Amino acid sequence: MENTNKLTSSLKAVFKGNTMIFVLVGVMLLFEVLIGIKTEGVASLFAPANITNIIRQNAYVVILATGMLLCILTGGNIDLSVGSVVALVGALAGVFIVNLGMPIWLAICLCLIIGTLIGAFHGFFIAFVHIPPFITTLAGMLLWRGVATIVLDGKPIAPFPQKYLNLFESFLPNAxxxxxxxxxxxxxxxxxxxxxxxxxxxxxxxxxxxxxxxxxxxxxxxxxxxxxxxxxxxxxxxxxxxxxxxxxxxxxxxxxGLPVILILLGVIIAAYGYFTQNTVPGRYLYAIGGNEKAARLSGVNTNKVMFFAYTNMGFISAVAALVTIARLNSAQPTAGQNYEMDAIASCFIGGASAYGGTGTVSGAVVGAIFMGVLNNGMSILGVDMNWQRAVKGLVLLLAVLFDVMSKKKKSGK
Structure with a gap:
């Protein structure tokens, strides 16, 4: 009897700690049944090629979600500019690599530096001038989208060299x-x-x-x-x-085989997971989100932490831009539209608190995969794009509602 109780409590603990994984599996199975009924068994969510496509098509969401999580941890703050930064960095990559014929690694380094500088630009106004993140990044969203359109003159740049595409779109081993x-x-x-x-x-x-x-x-x-x-x-x-x-x-x-982009995702997830959970600067993010005033009185330089979070978001946006243009094989002025919404939704669905101080990189990744499965499953079912947006909006609302209700339950209110 005692062993049975221990097993039951262990299973409950595992379910409680990995709720979103079980929900994700449940949603995937539901889509598989619905797709099987609609297509009479012709299509499948679990087709190997489709699983590969889900990874490749949603790599940018996973990348952006890891950076967005750091911003959210600081107190529920978000970055609305990431989609526009993706468009601008992608546009510059197109100019450097395709138009100017610059060496690929030099162009990549320049793009990462530019993305980081854009993030530092936002971080300066947020951390030191104390303009609210929402306003600062909303201005950035408009500013960088306009600059991207100017750089491209409203026209896409394509195609990219095969050597560049192989960095993000190839497979291991080479079949x-x-x-x-x-x-x-x-x-x-x-x-x-x-x-x-x-x-x-x-x-x-x-x-x-x-x-x-x-x-x-x-x-x-x-x-x-x-x-x-x-x-x-x-x-x-x-x-x-x-x-x-x-x-x-x-x-x-x-x-x-193994998509090269999955290796990049693994490196990013491992690095940011370790940073947030096992380093002092990473724990500062949680401290500020939990109680900024108490963190400041404890000796934490909250301005520097905020500056780092948004500078890092610029760097991560640049990485997502390099991945995006490789997948599309073009730099487009419309690239990155609604990317910020996907990243924000992934973090909240994955367990990040709307108030900050709570959330994990692994949770954000599961949230990103969940969003990808929703998109993919509804697309296979032929659901109208407007209904897809409505469903994703409802899922995001339910995720935040769950967080708010959990907070009230813990506080006894």
């Missing part, structure tokens, strides 16, 4: 021509044997690395006297996420 020698049938599909084996090996290495990092992190918390979850909850959580990684890996292995 050769499918022949009888490397053919393999998996779940009724003919796949490349070499791609399947190498991708699954990389997937298993990622699982082992994830488990090792979680164990090391848990041991470090125990040594420092922090409260940790029970051993059974910890094992259940690791098992759940390991299964998710393996399932994702086999979908990619059955298509074209």
């Amino acid at each position: 050769g021509e499918l022949t009888e020698a490397n053919e393999l049938e998996v779940f009724g599909e003919i796949v490349d044997k070499h791609v399947l084996i190498i991708t699954m090996i990389i997937t298993l290495i990622c699982v082992i690395a994830y488990i090792a990092m979680e164990i090391v992190s848990r041991q470090k918390k125990i040594r420092n006297g922090y409260t940790v979850s029970s051993k059974s909850s910890f094992i259940a959580k690791i098992a759940l996420l390991s299964v998710v990684i393996v399932l994702l890996g086999q979908f990619l292995a059955r298509d074209r």
Whole structure:
């Protein structure tokens, strides 16, 4: 009986700590049923090629959400300019790489520096002049969109060199021509044997690395006297996420292999996850969001922290711009429209508080994937774009409502 109670409490803890993952899986299964009914089994949300497309099409959302989270942590602040910055940096990349024939790595470095300077421009007015972030970034949204249109003269720049596209749009390993020698049938599909084996090996290495990092992190918390979850909850959580990684890996292995963009996303997620959870400057973001006055009295330079958050948002926007123009193979004056809304919604859906001080990078990533699945599933079902916007707006409202109600419940109001 005691073991049963422990198991029940462990499962409840795992569900509570990974609610959005279970919701995401539930939504994906619902879409799979609806798509199967509508297309009579012809199309599938879980088709390997479709899973790859979801990753590639929503990479910019994941990238922007990691940066947006840092702004939200400081007190529910947001950056409305990110879509316009994506358009401007993309336009400059087109001019540098296509029009001027500049070396690709030099052009990339210049674009990242320009994006960072734009973020610093916003951060200066927000942190030191104390203009509200909403007003500052709203002005930036209008300003940088106008500059992007001027740079492009209202016309797109295309195509980009294949060397540049390979940096973001290629796959590992590089699949050769499918022949009888490397053919393999998996779940009724003919796949490349070499791609399947190498991708699954990389997937298993990622699982082992994830488990090792979680164990090391848990041991470090125990040594420092922090409260940790029970051993059974910890094992259940690791098992759940390991299964998710393996399932994702086999979908990619059955298509074209590991998208290079997924490696970039992994690096960004790991770096920002470590920064926010394991560094002093990262914890300052949470401190300011929790109580800015108390953080200032404790010796935290709140102005510098705010300046960093928005400078970093400019850098992240530049990264998203480089990814976006590679996916579109063109720099367009209309690029980046509504990107800020997708990033903001991803953070709130992923558990970030509208008041700041609460949220994780992993939660923002799950929120971004959730938004991507919504877009993809409704598109396959042929749902009108206006209805898609309405559904996403409703989902965002429900996510923030849940946060507000949770806050009231904890405070007893």
